[in-house]
Every structure is written in structure tokens, then in C-alpha cells.
């Protein structure tokens with residue numbers, strides 16, 4: 592007979608995805624343990640820009656999910672769990688040269704077709720935003736996007752009564768059967784009815800079949816300047832091009848300039864195919880800074896006070912991996928969010944919480960979530976073997 596479960600659900604990983612799932616499960620009255628090798632927001636969730644952006648998504652499935660998640664995050668921010676973590680802000684996407692201008696056309700068309708919370712309020716020349724660099728050919732001004740520092744959202748979600756925190760504790764083994772999952776934490780074992788694996792880039796250490804690739808990104812923080820000079824995030828259309836171009840590295844870094852409430856700027860970020868967060872190099876930072884200060888010349892008056900790197904969990908087909916494992920349905924995967932995990936966390940947390948209660952996702956999202964299922968890789972392997 593299987594041992595009695597210690598918890599209804601264990602969440603492996605206290606990043607933004609695990610924290611959101613935990614909050615949704617606790618609200619439904621389940622007994623939830625969150626286990627992390629280091630602690631909350633220790634990995635990618637603590638090292639991101641925090642853009643909750645529809646504009647930066649690939650048209651289709653990812654844009655739909657981002658739009659739904661943005662809408663839901665906005666609801667959770669009004670007197671809800673994300674109040675103080677999520678904020679609204681205008682967003683600006685700028686471009687120069689034929690490829691970027693085409694990307695801006697595609698962006699305007701995509702936002703029109705979504706009819707979601709993000710809308711184009713102005714589309715024209717650089718003069719629409721006083722202070723913008725003269726080399727910018729076109730600027731699209733958006734309303735309705737959001738910003739959510741990952742560490743703040745993780746803290747807010749995990750402050751919910753009912754979450755049992757278990758950290759620092761590394762999961763070193765997982766055994767799943769028909770009625771539950773046993774976790775090996777080295778010093779002890781934990782028995783649960785369901786496991787949500789939200790391990791980000793570390794997923795393959797416990798699930799070697801998962802096709803997760805590390806994609807590092809370097810970020811820069813400046814000293815404080817006058818507040819409010821730049822009212823919202825300024826994103827290069829090169830970022831949109833990077834989402835559709837094959838290959839991770841672009842000759843021109845797709846820069847995003849985020850004005851922080853402190854008057855500082857957060858400037859990101861590179862995309863590099865490795866997992867070494869100690870690799871912060873001057874050549875990449877110089878490229879980011881030169882592109883950023885050409886777009887926003889006021890940055891030339893600021894000093895860099897810090898640079899750091901984080902690692903995204905990328906998947907070869909560009910989609911996250913979400914859903915029960917075909918051969919171990921009590922294990923729900925929620926990984927591979929690359930540069931979109933902060934944005935998608937509210938919606939994914941809600942839907943994965945349903946799966947971890949043995950229920951189907953909301954009907955509205957069932958088709959889109961089916962496309963993210965880990966079963967797509969099993970199917971590929973079977974085809975290859977045939």
C-alpha cells in the first residue's frame with residue numbers, strides 16, 4: 592500500500608511559476624509544500640526585466656497566452672495578491688531600418704487582431720516621445736502593458752497562509768506511481784499526491800528527457816537620475832525580430848530600457864547560449880549600452896552601478912512545456928518559459944493548479960494549453976524511432 596501523503600501537492604522550485612501555482616492551490620484549500628534548493632526567486636525569477644508585455648510576444652499562441660495572463664495579472668493587482676507587485680505603464684517600441692519597420696507593422700497588426708488590453712495609442716515619428724534619439728525612424732506608443740519585478744511577485748504569492756516552505760533543500764530523486772509521488776530530499780523523503788515541477792533551467796537534472804536549453808542574459812543597472820523622464824519601457828523592435836529569427840545571438844542586441852521607480856534604469860538584455868551567470872563581459876555590456884544610449888541619449892549622463900546575468904530556460908520549438916507527463920500523470924511539468932515566465936505566470940499558475948487537482952484547464956484555454964503539453968516530445972521520439 593502507498594504511504595499516506597504528507598502534502599496534497601509539492602511544488603519543486605520557488606520561482607515565479609512555482610509561487611503562482613502554490614498561491615492558486617492554497618486558495619483552493621490544498622496542503623502545499625514549496626521546495627527550493629536555494630530559496631524564493633533564487634534563479635531566473637530574481638534576474639529578469641519583469642516586463643508583462645504582449646507586444647514582445649510571437650503572434651499566435653504566445654501572444655494569446657500573454658494577453659490572457661496580462662488581463663488576469665491586472666485583476667490580481669487590484670486589491671488582490673499582486674497589489675504592489677504589478678504596475679501599469681505605457682510602453683514604447685522603436686525601430687530603424689527595413690527589418691525593424693516590418694516588425695513594427697506586424698506588431699500593430701497583431702495587437703489589432705487580439706483586441707486585448709494592450710492597444711496602440713500613437714504610431715509615428717521619434718518626436719512622439721521627447722528625449723528619444725534622433726536615429727529612431729518610427730515609434731509605436733502602447734497603453735495597457737505592465738511591469739512586475741519577479742522577486743516582488745514571488746514574495747507576494749508565497750506570503751499566503753497555508754504554503755509550507757521547504758528551503759534550502761535540493762530534490763535529488765523523484766519516484767512517481769499511479770497514486771502519488773515520492774521525493775528524495777537527501778536527508779528525508781516526502782510523499783505527495785501530485786508534484787508540480789517548476790525547476791526552470793535545472794529541469795533536466797531531474798528530468799533528463801526534457802529538451803531545456805540554457806540562454807543567459809546580461810542586465811545593467813544605472814545610478815539614480817531624474818524620475819519620470821522616461822514614462823515606460825522602451826523596447827527596440829530588434830527584440831521582436833529576435834523572437835522570430837532563428838539562432839539565439841543577434842549582431843545588434845535587442846535592448847529594452849526599463850525606468851525604475853527609484854530613477855534608475857534597468858537595461859537588458861543579451862541572449863547567449865550558456866548557463867554561466869558569472870560571465871558578465873564588457874564587450875556585451877558595451878553593445879547594450881551603445882544601443883540603449885543611442886535610443887535614449889539621457890543615459891549618457893548616468894553611471895553603471897551594477898551588471899548581472901540570469902539564465903532563461905529555452906525550448907527548441909519556442910514554447911513552454913506545461914502539463915502532466917504522459918507516463919507519470921501525477922507529475923505536472925511547468926517549465927521552459929524562456930523570456931516570458933514573469934508575463935505568463937498568473938495564467939499558467941491558475942491553470943497548472945487545476946491540473947494538480949486532477950482537473951481540466953479552463954475550457955477557454957484548453958486548446959492552447961494542449962499545444963504546450965510535454966507529450967509533444969514523446970510523440971516526436973516515437974516518430975523518430977519508427
Ligand SMILES: Cc1cc2nc3c(=O)[nH]c(=O)nc-3n(C[C@H](O)[C@H](O)[C@H](O)COP(=O)(O)OP(=O)(O)OC[C@H]3O[C@@H](n4cnc5c(N)ncnc54)[C@H](O)[C@@H]3O)c2cc1C
Pocket residue numbers: 603604605606607608609626627628629630631632633634635636637638639640641642643741760761762763789790791792793794796797807808809810859860900901902903904925926927928929930931932933934935
Ligand atoms: C535577463 C533576463 C530577463 C528576463 N526578462 C523577462 C521579462 O521582461 N518578462 C518576462 O516575462 N520574463 C523575463 N525573463 C524570463 C523569466 O525570468 C523566466 O521565464 C521566469 O523567471 C522562469 O520562472 P520559473 O519559476 O520557471 O524558474 P526559476 O525562476 O528559474 O525557478 C526555478 C527554481 O527551481 C529551483 N531548483 C532548481 N533545481 C532544484 C532542485 N533539484 N531542487 C529544488 N529546487 C530546485 C531553483 O533554485 C529556482 O529557484 C527574463 C529572464 C532573464 C534571465
